[in-house]
Amino acid sequence: MAGKELDVLDEHGKDLSMDTGDFYDDGHTDDPIRSGMIVAQSVLPELSERTLSRLETAKTPQEAATVASKAIAKACRKERKRILDEAHAEARRQSKRRKRRRGDDPKANDLLPRSTGPFVRLRGILSFGGAGLVDVPAHSTSTYRAGVLTPWLASGLTMFEGPLIGRETASGTPFRFDAWSPVRAGVTTSVNGMVVGMMGSGKSMFLKTLAIREISYGRHIIIMSDPKGEWVSVADAVGGQSVQVGHGNYLNPLDVGSRPSDLDDEHWLMDCRSRRSVALSGLVSSLREGVMPTSAEQSLLDAASEDMCSGLMNPTVTALVEALDGEWGRTRDVRGLNPTSRDQCCRSLILTLDKLVHGFLQGAFECESTIGIDPSSPMIVFDTSGIDGNDTVRRSVYTAALSALIDSILTAKDGLYRIIIAEEGWEVLSNPMLVDAWDKRMRMTGDWACSNWMLLHELADLEKFGDANSAQRKKVDGILTLSETKVIYRQSPSSLEYLAQLLPDLTDDEKYAIPRLERGVGLFRVGDKVRTLVHPIVSKTAYPVLNTDSGRFG
Template sequence: MMVRHAFSVTPAGQSPAERRAVRREITAAQRADTTVRTRKHERRLPAPAMPGPFGPGVREHGYWNLARLTVPAHQATSQHLAGIYPFVADVGLGHRGPVVGVDLNADALWHFSPWEAYADATGRGAFSTNILVLGAYRAGKSAVIKMLTTRSLPFGHHVVLPSDSKGEWVKVAEAVGGSVIRLGAGGAERLNPLDRGPRRTASTDDQHEQMVAQRRIGTLISLIEQTMTGARLSAVEHAAVHLALRRAITETDDAPTLREVHRQLGLIASGDTDGDAALVAASAQPRFVLRRFVEGDLSGLFEDASTVAFDEDAPMVVIDTSELFARGDLVAQLTQVCSTAWIQAVVSDRDAHRTRYVVREEGWRDMTSLAALQMYQQWLKLSRHYGISNIVILHKMGDLDAVGQAGSQERNLAYSIAGDIENKFIFHVNHQERAPLIERLNISPAHAEMARQLARGQFIAYVGQYSYLVDAFSTSTEWELELFQTDDAVLLASEEMPELVHLRERLEEAWPDDVDTSVDGWLAYERGIG
C-alpha cells in the first residue's frame, strides 16, 4: 500500500522552518517504501514507524495523524436541528378533540376535531371544517366516521344524517339517545321541504323572510329539475313556478306544500295567469313533474305537511331512508334533496352557537343537477359561518361520473367541489383509483400507492398542509366495534347462503381489487357469470 500525502495538519505554534522539516520527513518516508511481490498481486509495505512528536508515523494499514482532529460541540434548538436532520416522529395536531386512532408514524394517539383544526394558531390547522372521506367497500369508512362523531358528542358537538340509505346509523342514534325519523315505513312520517323552518337567532324580520323565500324556491326548483333527470327549467318556466309558489303561500297562510303548488300550476295552465298568457304553456312541464309527488310513484313522502319535527337538542338526528330504495334510485336522490333542505333550515342558525357534523352518506346523490350542485357548493362554503362540518363519503372518485355528461359543467363542478374540501381521509382504494387520486385530488404518487396497501380501518389523513397515517381500529372498544359494524347483513347472508362465501372467494381470486363485496354485488356477479 503506497503512502500518499493526501492531508496533513500542522499543529498550532510551529514556525515555517519546523513545517518544512515535517514536509521533508514525509517525503523521506515515501521514498523509503519497499515493494514486495507475490504470485497473485503486488503490495507495498511501509517503512518502519518513524519516531517523532507527531504520532505513530507510517505503518502497515496506518495513516498520517500528526494531530488529533476534534469537532467542537454544537448547541441548537430542536426546531433548528430538525432542519439539519428531520425528525421521524411528527408533532401531530395536539391533544384537542377526541381520540380517533394511533398515528403510525409518531406512535402516538391521534386526536382530531375539524373545529379545533380550523382554530389552530400554530400553522398546522386547516382553512375548512369539511371532510372528504374516500375508500373502497369494506375499508372501514363508515365505522371510522361513526367513531369520530360518537366520540365527539362529549365535546358538545351534535350529529345529523340527512339520509341514512342503508339504515346502519339507526342503532347508533338509539344507543346515544338520539332521534330517528323513518321515511317510507308505511307512509306514517312525512317531510314538507317547503316548511318555513325555525327562525335564526338574532335575525331581523327582513333577513328571516328573505332566507325562507330563497330556501323554498331553491328547493322547489331543485326538486323539479332533478325529477326531469337534470334538465333545466327555462326562464318562463321559472316564472310560472314562482307564481305558483307565491299563490300557495297565500292560500295556505304561509304553510305551502307541494300539493298546493301543483294545484296552483293547474290553475295557471287553465288560463289564470294574472294577465301573462306565456305562463299557460310554461306551467305544463313543472305541473306534470309535481304530479308524481301528489298522485304518482313519489306520493306519500313530501307532498303534504310534515308529521315530524327536528329535535334540535338531540345529540344525533338520523333520517332513515332505507325503505325508500325499493322505489328506485330517483326516490333516493329526491329524498336526499328534501331532507337536506329541511335540515338546513334548522342547522343554519349561527347565533345558536351549536356545532354539528352533517354526514352525507353516498355524497354524490346531492350532486345530480346543476341547481343541486350550486346549492351544495354554497352550503360547503358557508359551513364555517354556521359551525357545521360536512362529511362527504364516496366509494371512489368514479362516483362523480354519475353527475352530468362527460365534460359537462355539472361534472366539472362536482369534481371541483370534491377537490376543494381541504380535510381528506383516504382509506384503502382499488388499483384503478390511483390516477384519479393524483389528478383529481392532487395526492402524491407515493401516497396514492400507499393507499392501495392500507389495512381495514387505516387511512391517510390530510389536515391543512400536513398528512398523517392513522390506524383507527387500534383504539376501538368491543362496544364500539359491535355498534359500528356495517357488515351485519353480509355476515348474516353468508351464514344463511353458504354459496355466497364460495362465490366471493372465486371473485376475489380472479379480481382482487375490483370486486364489490356487498351482497348485492355478489349476486350481480353471480347473475353475470351465470
C-alpha cells in the first residue's frame, strides 16, 4: 500500500482519517490533516543452515515452532530497523529540501512536513512494528490472525462482484454485492441469505437497497408477502407489479404454470402431482394452524392431485371440496384406505377446506385465477397489507398459497435469475409444510436459478418452534444454516445465545458489538471468510421511497 493516500469519510462527509485536533497548517487553523500513507512490512525470514538443521532434528512440534518463531522474530527486528532507517533518511532529505526552499526557517528541521496548501498531508510512515515517525503502539501479528484481532478491518475477501450496496463502516471503502457473487468468489457454496435484526435496526432498508440494485444488475425480485404494503411503492418505482388477492381477485394455488422445455410428458406429470399435493398439504396445515394432514388424509390428497393432473378433476379447491362431498369421495379407490376410513378423511378435509369455499376465507384462492402475473416483471410484490395482523390463520393461508404460486414461476425455468424475499420469515417457519417447501427451494437454487432471503427479527423467538431437539426446530435450524450469507443487525443480549449456536465462530468482539450496532449498520457474515460492517448507501431520490420509518419517531 506504499504511496497510496487514504481519505476516509463517514455518511455525513466528515473526515475520519485523523483526529481534527492533532495537526494544523500554519495560518490555517481549521484545516486538519486529511490523508497519509500506511506501509505494511512483508517478512520472509532467511533460515540459515544451522536453523534448518535444528528444525529437521526437532523432537516435538513445540520445539520446531520455537525455533521458527525465533527466526521470524529476528527477521521482523531486522525489517523494522530497515524501515526506520529509510524513514529517517527520507525525513532528512525532505528537511534539506525545505531548508533550501525556505532559507533558515527554524521550523525546517521538524519531522512533520508542512504545506502551504489548504490541507496538510502527513507523509510519514506508519509501520506495523511501531517504528515510524508517528507514535503507534507496537504490535506484531500474522495475516492469518489479523482478522481475529480486528474482524471489522481485516475481514478477508470483501471485494465481491456486483452492484454497489453501501460502504464498509470501518474503512469507508465501497461494498459491492450480488447474491451469486460469494459462490463465484469461492467463499460459499450457497446463494441463500438471511437478514436478522430488531425492529427499527435498518434491515428492511438494506433489503430494499439490495433489491433495487440487483434489478439494475439483471436480477428479478419476488416479495413473497408484503404485510405492511411498504414494497408496493418500490415496485411502482421500478416498473414492477404488485398483486393483491381477495374480494373476488383470485389466484389459484393449484396452477402449475408453464411446462419447462426440458421435461417430457412423464416427468412433467410427476412434477405437477407433487406440487399440487404439496400445495394442498400446505393449505390444510395453515387452516389447522400448523397441524399436518394425517397419513390417510395425505393419501387422499395425493389421489386428488393425480386426478387433477390427468384431467379427471378441475384443479381448484372448490372442485376438490365438491368431489370430496360427492361421488368421487364415496368411490375413489385409495390404496391402504377402506371405505370407512376414506369417508372419515373426506369429512375432515371438507370441514377444513370448505373455509376457503364457503367460509370466512372465501374470495381469494378457491377458483381459477383472475389476476395475471407477469413472470418477466423486474419486481413482483404480493401485497398482503389488507389482512388483519392478528388474523394469523388468514395470513398463514395466504403465505402457503403464495408460496405454491412462486414455485410455479420458478419451475418454469425461463432463464431469469430471481431473488425471493420472505419479508415475514416467522410466518414461513411456523408452518411445517412451508418449512419443507422453503428448504426444497433453497436446495434447488441451481436448478431453479433463485436466491432465497428470509427476514427475521429476534433470534430468541426461535423458542416458539420448540426446543432444540424437536423435529420442527431442527428443520428451522437447518434452513438458517443453509443461509450462508447472514446479515446481522442489532440484536438484544438475549438473542446472542442463539446467534452463537448459529455461528460457532462468533468472536467476543462481535458478541460485544452486535447489541450496540448503530441503526442502519449490519454485520455481513459471508461463509467463514468474510465479516465486515456495512452501511447501505441510498440516493436522495430513492430514500423517500425506501424509508418507511417516518412514523416511528413521532
